[in-house]
Structures are given as C-alpha cells and as structure tokens.
Amino acid sequence: MSARSPGFTMKKAVRTSGVAKMAGVHTLRHGFATHLLMKGVDIRRIQDLLGHKSVETTMIYTHVMRTIAPDLRSPLDEL
Known part of the structure; x- marks a missing residue:
C-alpha cells in the first residue's frame, strides 16, 4: 500500500456515493478535530492528537467552530 492509497480510495468512495462535494482524507481529519x-x-489534547x-x-479549528456555532465559546477566549 502506498502513501497515496488512502486518498485515492477516499476520492473513489466519494465519487461512488454520489456526494456532490469532493472530500479527501484531510476532510476526515478536519471533521475529527471539529x-x-x-x-x-481541550485544545492542547487535540493539538497532540493531530500532531x-x-x-x-490547531486553533484554526476554533475559527471554523465559530462559523458553525457562533454562540459557542472557548475557555481560551477569556485569556
């Protein structure tokens, strides 16, 4: 299995599923963090899990969360 196999498999599965928006392996990673x-x-735990x-x-994901759930507040906002 090559390093590119997971990406190829994911793109093929998305095409087969009929989902209109293309998604790759990074989409799974992003969804996991979100x-x-x-x-x-805790954001530090997520940082560790994502490497x-x-x-x-890692804080990039908090900006995405503000778009999805604008009323959600992080304890880090108070720092």
Whole structure:
C-alpha cells in the first residue's frame, strides 16, 4: 500500500456515493478535530492528537467552530 492509497480510495468512495462535494482524507481529519472541539475536548489534547507543533495551527479549528456555532465559546477566549 502506498502513501497515496488512502486518498485515492477516499476520492473513489466519494465519487461512488454520489456526494456532490469532493472530500479527501484531510476532510476526515478536519471533521475529527471539529467534533472533538464540539464535545469540549481541550485544545492542547487535540493539538497532540493531530500532531501539530503549534497550538496556533490547531486553533484554526476554533475559527471554523465559530462559523458553525457562533454562540459557542472557548475557555481560551477569556485569556
């Protein structure tokens, strides 16, 4: 199995499913992080799970959450 196989398999599955919007393996990763945030998992734990060196990279997902759920507030907002 090559490093590109998961991406190829994912794109083929999306095409077969008839979903209009293309999605790749990164879409699964992004969804994973977003769901963790929605469940209240600590941003540092998510950073560790995603392998981000900088928490600022992980914080990108909090901006997405503000679009999805504008009333949701992070404890980090108070810092």
